[in-house]
Amino acid sequence: MGTYLQSLVAMVDPYLMQILVNVGIAIVLALGLNVIVGLTGQLSLGHAAFMSIGAFASAMITIKTGLPFSLNLVLTGVVTALVAAIIGFPILRLTGDYLAICTLGFAEIVKVFFLNFEPTNKALGLTVPAAKTMIPMPIYVLLVAIIAIVLVTFVQSSRFGRALKAIREDEIAAEAMGINTTRYKIQAFALGSFMAGVGGGLYAHFLSYINPSDFGFLKSVDILSMVVLGGLGSVPGTVIGSSVLASAPEFLRFMSQYRMLVYGALLVFLMVFRPNGLLGGVNFMDLCLRAIGKKPAGVALKQKK
Amino acid sequence: MSILKLEDVTIRFGGLVAVDKVNLTVEKGTIVALIGPNGAGKSTLFNLITGIYTPTEGTISFMDETIAGKTPYHIAAAGIGRTFQNIRLFTQLTVLENVLIGAHTRGKCDLTGAILKFMPWVRREEGELYDLAIDCLKQVGLTYKAYELAGNLPYGEQRRLEIARALAIKPEIILLDEPAAGMNPQEKHTLLEMVQAISRTGVTVFLVEHDMKFVMGISDRIAVLDYGVKIAEGTPEQIRANPKVIEAYLGKGAASDA
Numbered sequence: 001m002g003t004y005l006q007s008l009v010a011m012v013d014p015y016l017m018q019i020l021v022n023v024g025i026a027i028v029l030a031l032g033l034n035v036i037v038g039l040t041g042q043l044s045l046g047h048a049a050f051m052s053i054g055a056f057a058s059a060m061i062t063i064k065t066g067l068p069f070s071l072n073l074v075l076t077g078v079v080t081a082l083v084a085a086i087i088g089f090p091i092l093r094l095t096g097d098y099l100a101i102c103t104l105g106f107a108e109i110v111k112v113f114f115l116n117f118e119p120t121n122k123a124l125g126l127t128v129p130a131a132k133t134m135i136p137m138p139i140y141v142l143l144v145a146i147i148a149i150v151l152v153t154f155v156q157s158s159r160f161g162r163a164l165k166a167i168r169e170d171e172i173a174a175e176a177m178g179i180n181t182t183r184y185k186i187q188a189f190a191l192g193s194f195m196a197g198v199g200g201g202l203y204a205h206f207l208s209y210i211n212p213s214d215f216g217f218l219k220s221v222d223i224l225s226m227v228v229l230g231g232l233g234s235v236p237g238t239v240i241g242s243s244v245l246a247s248a249p250e251f252l253r254f255m256s257q258y259r260m261l262v263y264g265a266l267l268v269f270l271m272v273f274r275p276n277g278l279l280g281g282v283n284f285m286d287l288c289l290r291a292i293g294k295k296p297a298g299v300a301l302k303q304k305k
Numbered sequence: 306m307s308i309l310k311l312e313d314v315t316i317r318f319g320g321l322v323a324v325d326k327v328n329l330t331v332e333k334g335t336i337v338a339l340i341g342p343n344g345a346g347k348s349t350l351f352n353l354i355t356g357i358y359t360p361t362e363g364t365i366s367f368m369d370e371t372i373a374g375k376t377p378y379h380i381a382a383a384g385i386g387r388t389f390q391n392i393r394l395f396t397q398l399t400v401l402e403n404v405l406i407g408a409h410t411r412g413k414c415d416l417t418g419a420i421l422k423f424m425p426w427v428r429r430e431e432g433e434l435y436d437l438a439i440d441c442l443k444q445v446g447l448t449y450k451a452y453e454l455a456g457n458l459p460y461g462e463q464r465r466l467e468i469a470r471a472l473a474i475k476p477e478i479i480l481l482d483e484p485a486a487g488m489n490p491q492e493k494h495t496l497l498e499m500v501q502a503i504s505r506t507g508v509t510v511f512l513v514e515h516d517m518k519f520v521m522g523i524s525d526r527i528a529v530l531d532y533g534v535k536i537a538e539g540t541p542e543q544i545r546a547n548p549k550v551i552e553a554y555l556g557k558g559a560a561s562d563a
Contacts (some may be wrong), residue, residue, distance in 0.1 A: 151420060157414045158419035164408045169395035176355060178381035178474060179409035187416055
């Protein structure tokens with residue numbers, strides 16, 4: 001099984017495979033942030049901090065215990081989610097800009113912490129041993145990305161997800177509907193950070209070297225741009241947004257030193273022409289149903305009346 | 306039997322006494338209106354009952370349990386539904402989702418339920434919530450707009466959607482903050498019948514309203530608030546003849562003329 005998958009991976013161009021893995025990890029990270037920013041409406045600028053906690057936790061677990069990789073990732077996610085819940089408890093009382101500044105500060109603290117933390121080699125960074133799994137990394141990343149997509153899609157249309165959306169739309173009204181807003185905000189924050197942690201774990205084992213300065217403010221902004229570009233709150237949008245932004249620097253490589261310039265211009269143009277993101281405010285299911293010539297659920301009900 | 310009881314409820318914002326020692330009892334199954342000039346403290350009183358503010362003094366009890374000082378979501382879950390004076394719908398969500406969020410307290414499935422969405426008990430609960438939501442939409446006549454965005458509804462329908470959302474809590478009592486504001490006479494008439502129909506289902510109605518014709522036509526009892534003080538309470542006939550009420554609304558001269 002393992003060797004079969006290995007040979008399958010070997011058939012794909014390694015450069016392309018690298019881009020695909022980057023896209024997969026970006027999808028996991030961005031979907032996590034989408035739960036916090038897109039669904040719950042809590043602006044977080046510290047997503048990379050949770051990614052770094054996940055990356056270092058996962059690396060340390062592999063080094064110290066050598067647990068199987070899937071168990072490792074779950075444990076990593078739980079650790080990250082716990083940190084998020086502890087941090088979230090005081091700071092999620094803030095809203096909007098104030099919360100953003102708080103998460104920004106927290107991200108800096110985490111970075112400085114790892115830069116001075118002896119067990120993870122301080123600023124030298126950590127060399128991560130190979131993941132303990134039969135499945136090759138690229139396929140592993142793909143599987144986790146699919147699980148993440150299914151998970152967030154499920155969450156979005158559930159009672160839990162509706163409560164999050166209610167908080168995003170109007171907190172006072174949400175409370176008047178019997179929703180414990182603080183609890184749901186913390187849960188959403190923890191869920192999003194769980195995914196950030198898992199994404200960090202994948203990142204660490206794929207690159208096999210991590211450095212605290214990889215997870216700075218710019219990384220958080222990168223992830224946030226993926227969510228905003230795709231459309232806040234939209235799962236297919238986030239997937240497309242992260243695919244585009246995670247692969248754009250590679251596809252633009254033929255422009256050599258101008259590529260980041262074009263990348264920036266691309267972002268600006270997209271925001272000017274689609275301020276709600278690529279799929280923001282679009283019901284993806286309706287769009288698909290229309291594309292195959294069927295009527296969306298809403299229209300069907302209207303016509304029955 | 307009293308369902309909602311306010312005893313000496315007072316709230317001060319700094320030096321301003323917005324609600325001053327108000328005593329009020331709402332009987333189960335009745336329609337009670339709270340009226341008063343602008344700034345009399347009507348909405349503040351609603352916010353006190355629903356837990357947005359905590360009274361400085363006094364107690365509020367709902368079905369013989371003290372609710373003053375509890376959080377808004379506890380109070381909502383206990384069975385008090387409300388609408389807002391300045392409509393507070395979840396505008397970017399569909400009409401159906403709005404009502405489903407209203408039905409939040411009627412469900413149990415949490416994050417684990419969201420992950421195990423395909424499990425039979427989760428699907429059963431979703432089905433129940435959906436049926437409840439559709440039922441509430443029927444009561445206000447908005448079923449045909451279930452999949453439209455709430456923010457795209459015309460004003461009058463937004464007000465009705467707020468009522469449907471509050472009904473989805475399956476409340477014992479529903480607080481309507483100026484439900485007829487901005488409606489034309491036709492819409493007001495529809496609303497009047499709607500509120501009476503809701504009342505017939507056994508839900509107690511407590512409303513704030515400025516439209517006197519509406520209030521007089523619908524209420525079993527009326528309480529009048531002026532500068533935070535309750536100045537009168539009684540049946541619509543008693544209130545209409547009360548000199549203090551006329552004075553509060555029309556000034557001192559008008560009261561002596563009448």
